[in-house]
Amino acid sequence: MKNLSGIILAISLGLSCFNSVMAENSIVEGKAAEDSVIIDSGLSFSKAMAGTKAPREIVDSMAIVDVRYYSTDGKLHQGQLIVNNAVIDDVRAIFGLIEKMKFPIYKAVPIVKYNWSDDASMEDNNTSAFNYRFIAGTKRLSNHSSGRAIDINPYFNPVIYADGRVSPRGAKYDKNATGVFTKDSPIVKEFIKRGWRWGGNFKSFKDYHHFDKAK
Numbered sequence: 001m002k003n004l005s006g007i008i009l010a011i012s013l014g015l016s017c018f019n020s021v022m023a024e025n026s027i028v029e030g031k032a033a034e035d036s037v038i039i040d041s042g043l044s045f046s047k048a049m050a051g052t053k054a055p056r057e058i059v060d061s062m063a064i065v066d067v068r069y070y071s072t073d074g075k076l077h078q079g080q081l082i083v084n085n086a087v088i089d090d091v092r093a094i095f096g097l098i099e100k101m102k103f104p105i106y107k108a109v110p111i112v113k114y115n116w117s118d119d120a121s122m123e124d125n126n127t128s129a130f131n132y133r134f135i136a137g138t139k140r141l142s143n144h145s146s147g148r149a150i151d152i153n154p155y156f157n158p159v160i161y162a163d164g165r166v167s168p169r170g171a172k173y174d175k176n177a178t179g180v181f182t183k184d185s186p187i188v189k190e191f192i193k194r195g196w197r198w199g200g201n202f203k204s205f206k207d208y209h210h211f212d213k214a215k
Helices: 002-035 085-101 118-123 186-193
Strands: 062-070 076-084 149-151 210-212
Touching: 062 085, 076 085, 085 186
Parallel strands: none
Antiparallel strands: 062 076, 149 210
16 A cells, blocks of 8 residues: 555656646747747837827827737737727727738838838838828828828838829839738728728729728
């Protein structure tokens, strides 16, 4: 009986050690998975808003949201968007779909990194949201000024004007390329289902990277 008790004790100790090792491995693997996310942007809200000309009531209606996506290198990245508090749930849900689909997002960095230049951000194929600015060529505030618009992969999904001009410069719209939106894209459909407009449906020109949601 003593021998049997010893055997049972040894088995019990062995199982305990095994479970401990497995738990440690699980923690290490989880940490490795976390560490494998490439951080494109990790700004505080104050740094992300530094230098904006937006009035205080606009600034107070904004929030910074961490978003994850697979970039064109095939690796998981984390970026940030500044959006209006009213659309945070939409943005999180849509970027959850983007991550799940592995739809490539080149990068998502608050536009402060481009000194608040929309042109510089678009030319770098940067996905962005809030930017207190006028609509190009007008004196009307853009929906980006209230954090209710998002531009996604602007170099892959450029603006095409009626006269043939393209913005950003040098960009081409190839509906068969990756990271490009078409009317059949599940992401476009999800935006529209949630009450957003897609610039690809505009009549006088096409703004394929642009999504916005009115109040």
